[in-house]
Amino acid sequence: FTEYALDAAQFSPIIQALDTVAPDHPVYLVGVSGHTSAANTRALELLAFPADVAGVMRDADGQPNGLLVDKANNLAFAKFAESFGVDEKAGEMVGRAIETAHSVGITTLHALEGGIAGDDQAAEEFLAAVPTLPLRFVFYYQTMDVDRVIGLGLPRIGGCILLDGDVGPHTAAFTEPYADDPECYGTLYYTQEEVDAFVLEAHKAGLQVAMHAIGDAAIEQALDAYEAALDAYPRGDHRHRIEHADLIREDQIQRAQRLGLALAIQPPFNYYWSHAEYIPTLGEERASQADPFRAMMDAGLLLAGGSDSTVTPLGPLIGVHAAVNHSNPAQRLSVQEALELYTINAAHIAFQEQDRGSLEIGKLGDLVVLAEDPFEVDAGHIVDISVEMTVIDGRVVYRRE
Numbered sequence: 001f002t003e004y005a006l007d008a009a010q011f012s013p014i015i016q017a018l019d020t021v022a023p024d025h026p027v028y029l030v031g032v033s034g035h036t037s038a039a040n041t042r043a044l045e046l047l048a049f050p051a052d053v054a055g056v057m058r059d060a061d062g063q064p065n066g067l068l069v070d071k072a073n074n075l076a077f078a079k080f081a082e083s084f085g086v087d088e089k090a091g092e093m094v095g096r097a098i099e100t101a102h103s104v105g106i107t108t109l110h111a112l113e114g115g116i117a118g119d120d121q122a123a124e125e126f127l128a129a130v131p132t133l134p135l136r137f138v139f140y141y142q143t144m145d146v147d148r149v150i151g152l153g154l155p156r157i158g159g160c161i162l163l164d165g166d167v168g169p170h171t172a173a174f175t176e177p178y179a180d181d182p183e184c185y186g187t188l189y190y191t192q193e194e195v196d197a198f199v200l201e202a203h204k205a206g207l208q209v210a211m212h213a214i215g216d217a218a219i220e221q222a223l224d225a226y227e228a229a230l231d232a233y234p235r236g237d238h239r240h241r242i243e244h245a246d247l248i249r250e251d252q253i254q255r256a257q258r259l260g261l262a263l264a265i266q267p268p269f270n271y272y273w274s275h276a277e278y279i280p281t282l283g284e285e286r287a288s289q290a291d292p293f294r295a296m297m298d299a300g301l302l303l304a305g306g307s308d309s310t311v312t313p314l315g316p317l318i319g320v321h322a323a324v325n326h327s328n329p330a331q332r333l334s335v336q337e338a339l340e341l342y343t344i345n346a347a348h349i350a351f352q353e354q355d356r357g358s359l360e361i362g363k364l365g366d367l368v369v370l371a372e373d374p375f376e377v378d379a380g381h382i383v384d385i386s387v388e389m390t391v392i393d394g395r396v397v398y399r400r401e
Contacts, residue, residue: 002032002168002273013059014038015066028080033311036169037068037076047076069169070187087122094126097314098135102398104315105368105387108136108346108356110264110306112159115142127152134397136366138350144198146205155351157202158210160243162189164218167281172215172247179283186215195225203229203238208351210241210264216249223255230259239302239349244269246291247282253292253299262302262349265293267322267341268312271383274327293323294331304349305341316342320374321383335374335382365394 018027018040026043039047044064049056055070068076086093101109114123123141130137140159141149149157165171165187170178173186190198195211202209209226213219222242230238242248242256243264256263270291278287296303305319312318323338333341347357356364369389374382390398 001029001038013065013067015040015044015064018066028076030077031073031168033166033168034077035069035073035166035171037073038066039068039076040066043076043080047072047079049075067169069165069171070189081119087119090122090126094129094133098133100314101135102390102392103387103400104313104317105370105390106135106314106316107366107368107390107392108138108352109314110138110140110346110350112140112142115159115161124152134392136356136364136392138352140210146198146201146207149202149207150205154207156208156210158241160212161198161210163195163211163213163221164188164215166214167246167278170281173217173221174215174247174282175217175220176286178281179279179286180281186217188218188221190221192221192224195221196228199225199240200229200232203235203240204233206235208239208241210243212243214244214246216247216252219245219248219252223252223259223261226259226261227255236260239351241349244308245296247286247289248292248296249289250292250295253295253301257299257301262304263296264304264306264349265291265296265341266306266308266312267291267293267319267326267338268307268315269322270326271318271322272312276327288328290328291326292331293326293333297333297337302345302349303341304346305338306346317370317374317385317387318383321379324379324382335379339374365391367391371400 018038022040026046027040028043029038031037049072053072055068055072057065057067057069059065113126114120127139130139139154140156141154142159142161143149144161146157164173170181170184171187173188178184199209211222213222219242226240238260239262241262241264244266245263275287275290278290307314307319319342320338323333323341324335326332344353344357347353356366359367368387371386371388374385377385386400388400389396
């Protein structure tokens with residue numbers, strides 16, 4: 001389910017709706033963003049949370065209303081993933097994900113694995129299997145264990161290291177309160193000292209760092225940590241990253257550029273949830289500043305596009321379409337700029353621009369054939385272009401029937 005499509009009048013509290021349809025069976029729904037979930041009474045009984053666990057949302061009487069965020073959300077996901085045998089199905093799911101990637105024109109996939117929302121053992125098993133898979137992967141280990149990452153010989157650390165949550169469940173962290181809840185500023189999951197220490201250790205070790213930040217307070221936390229590390233140990237071309245940066249302020253865009261940071265953005269967010277969706281939660285002025293791609297690009301920041309799958313489906317053309325057709329016309333990119341988000345920029349953000357991201361002599365034989373030219377079709381129909389063929393290392397891995 002998605003919080004933005006949840007009919008509060010009909011399904012509040014959601015535990016009541018779930019209990020009505022399934023009074024004798026546990027029901028657990030994962031929010032599309034991964035930052036929230038919903039459970040009925042039987043599911044909560046199975047979860048048996050400690051009384052003081054953070055994130056069990058409650059009604060005016062102090063009773064659970066069925067929504068889970070923060071620590072409770074993470075614990076529930078881990079518990080039910082184990083119950084549903086996710087580990088046993090991992091091989092099948094990876095195979096299906098690769099087939100999907102081929103069909104939508106992906107030749108290299110940036111995979112964020114392990115950490116809070118995943119299993120570290122499974123992540124390392126996947127890493128070991130990567131060389132045998134029919135798709136190129138860039139592996140991001142979502143951990144703060146710098147020694148572990150160095151021991152595995154990885155050049156980067158993090159991914160969605162969650163500095164905050166998301167707007168829907170009111171866990172994205174802001175310096176100003178939510179418009180629909182003046183007492184709520186969202187949630188910072190770490191102290192500044194914790195983030196500073198992690199970034200400093202990873203930066204000093206020569207790693208590229210990536211962290212998730214949605215709200216401007218979390219983005220500020222990331223900027224402060226990166227600046228402190230760079231002041232202590234100056235390093236050129238580090239390409240440290242902020243994932244998402246959905247509600248980044250103009251002054252923060254300029255600061256990120258000065259620090260040499262890269263932003264991993266998700267244009268499909270705007271395709272599925274336009275900036276107007278945020279108005280009830282954030283107010284009109286702040287909502288109008290969501291996903292400021294044009295401002296980021298004009299500042300000279302390195303931007304790379306992604307899907308944050310499974311939040312939105314795999315599909316670079318969805319992202320290209322979204323960037324060109326941003327719901328706020330002032331933030332739209334050109335077709336050329338949008339294509340570069342998913343090609344050369346995506347290679348550049350992972351230090352891979354020397355062998356992929358463009359068709360040049362000496363680079364890898366990876367390419368995609370489209371049914372129509374994105375530069376020629378109506379901008380509103382880019383998302384409808386079919387992938388005819390996907391080629392990896394000179395071998396056709398997908399051909400449209």
